Every structure is written in C-alpha cells, then in structure tokens.
Amino acid sequence: MTRKHLFDKKVLYNHFVSMATTGRIWIGLHDAFLTDQFYWLNNVSVNDLDSHWGPGQPDNNRGVDQDCGTISPTDQLFHDRECHEDFNYLCERQV
Numbered sequence: 747m748t749r750k751h752l753f754d755k756k757v758l759y760n761h762f763v764s765m766a767t768t769g770r771i772w773i774g775l776h777d778a779f780l781t782d783q784f785y786w787l788n789n790v791s792v793n794d795l796d797s798h799w800g801p802g803q804p805d806n807n808r809g810v811d812q813d814c815g816t817i818s819p820t821d822q823l824f825h826d827r828e829c830h831e832d833f834n835y836l837c838e839r840q841v
C-alpha cells in the first residue's frame with residue numbers, strides 16, 4: 747500500500763465522518779458475495795488496514811442478514827445494517 751493510497755483512505759474516511767454528523771449514512775459497502783467479506787461498490791475489498799469497523803462489526807445483528815455498510819454518527823465507525831433501512835447516503839462521482 748502506497749503512502750498516497752493511505753492518504754486517500756484517510757481523506758475518504760474523514761469525509762464519511764464529516765457527512766455523518768446528524769445521522770447514519772450508507773457509504774457503499776456490501777457483503778453480497780460472501781458473508782462478512784465486505785467490498786466497496788466498485789468491488790474493491792475492504793481489508794483490516796482501511797476499514798474502521800465498530801466493535802464486533804460486522805455482526806449480522808441477531809441473525810438478521812445485514813449486508814450493507816454504514817457509518818454511525820455516534821462512534822464514527824462502520825456498522826453493517828439491513829440494506830432496506832432508510833438512511834441518507836453518499837454518491838461517488840468523477841472529479
């Protein structure tokens with residue numbers, strides 16, 4: 747992993763935190779291929795080095811299939827949640 751890659755990941759994470767001040771938001775993570783193996787929507791794997799999972803997350807809470815990732819304003823960390831839940835979301839675009 748390059749220094750630029752690490753910098754980009756930090757910038758992205760800080761952006762997630764800045765957008766999740768008033769409520770939980772979808773951030774484009776899913777484990778649709780294999781339970782608890784999370785990917786970004788561009789199918790890049792989320793590994794331990796660039797993830798910010800909350801304690802015990804992802805957890806498929808109470809056996810519910812939680813396949814989409816959010817960031818929580820409470821702990822500013824990633825949590826898997828049920829994909830149909832109604833939260834705000836971020837969109838990606840070319841700059």
Ligand SMILES: [Ca+2]
Nearest residue numbers: 777782812813
């Ligand atoms: Ca899941």
Ligand SMILES: [Ca+2]
Nearest residue numbers: 805806807826
């Ligand atoms: Ca969860």
